[in-house]
Amino acid sequence: MPWYKHLTYWLLLIFMGLAFEVIFTAVMDMKTAGDKRLKGYTYIWMMPIYALVYPLLSVLYPQLSGYSFLLRGLFYVALIFVVEYASGWLLRRATGECPWERNYHGQKYAVHGLIRLDYAPAWFAAVMLFELVFRVLRD
Numbered sequence: 001m002p003w004y005k006h007l008t009y010w011l012l013l014i015f016m017g018l019a020f021e022v023i024f025t026a027v028m029d030m031k032t033a034g035d036k037r038l039k040g041y042t043y044i045w046m047m048p049i050y051a052l053v054y055p056l057l058s059v060l061y062p063q064l065s066g067y068s069f070l071l072r073g074l075f076y077v078a079l080i081f082v083v084e085y086a087s088g089w090l091l092r093r094a095t096g097e098c099p100w101e102r103n104y105h106g107q108k109y110a111v112h113g114l115i116r117l118d119y120a121p122a123w124f125a126a127v128m129l130f131e132l133v134f135r136v137l138r139d
Contacts, residue, residue, distance in 0.1 A: 006054075009054055009134075009137045010051065010054040010055075012133070012137070013050065013053045013054045013057075013130060013133065013134070014047055014050045014051050014053070014054075016050075016129075016130065016133065017046065017049075017050030017053060017126075017130070018042050018046060018047070018050060020126050020129075021040070021041075021042040021046060022040035022041060022042050023040055024040070024122060024126075025040040025041050025042070026038040026039060026040030027040075043099040043100070045087075045091055045099050046099075049083065049084075049087050052083060053130055053134075054134070056079070057130065057131060057134045058134075060075075060076075060079075061131060061134060061135070061138075069128070072128075072131065073124045073127060073128050074124075076123075076124075076127040076128075076131070077120050077123045077124050077127060080123050080127060081115050081117075081120075081123075084114065084115045085111065085112075085114045085115050088100065088101065088113075088114035088115070089112075089114060092114075098113065098114055101113040101114065104116050
C-alpha cells in the first residue's frame with residue numbers, strides 16, 4: 001500500500017477518535033450536569049494517544065481476526081485501559097496532571113483517576129467501530 005494511504009488512514013482514525021470523544025463528553029455532561037447544549041470537548045494530548053489506533057490495529061487485527069467479535073472487543077478494551085492508564089500516568093508526570101483526571105477522581109469505578117472501568121461498554125463500542133473502519137479501509 002502506498003505511504004500516502006497509510007497516512008490518510010492514520011489521520012482518519014485520529015480524527016475519528018477525537019470526534020468520538022467530543023460526542024461522548026457532550027452526552028456525559030448532559031447526563032451528569034444537565035447541560036443540554038451538548039458542548040463536547042477533547043484535549044490536544046489525545047492526538048498522539050489516538051495516533052496509536054492505526055498502527056496497533058495494523059498489527060493486532062490480523063492476529064485477532066479469527067476470534068469472535070466479543071473476544072476481540074474485550075481484548076481491545078483491556079488494551080485501551082492499559083494505554084489510557086499509562087498515557088495518563090505519563091501526562092501526570094510530565095505536566096503535573098492528567099487532563100481527564102478531574103472528571104475521573106472520586107468516581108466509583110475510577111482507578112487512580114486515570115481510567116474508569118464503567119466506561120468499558122463505551123470503549124467496546126468505540127473500538128469495534130474503529131475496527132470496522134479499519135477493515136473497510138484495508139480491503
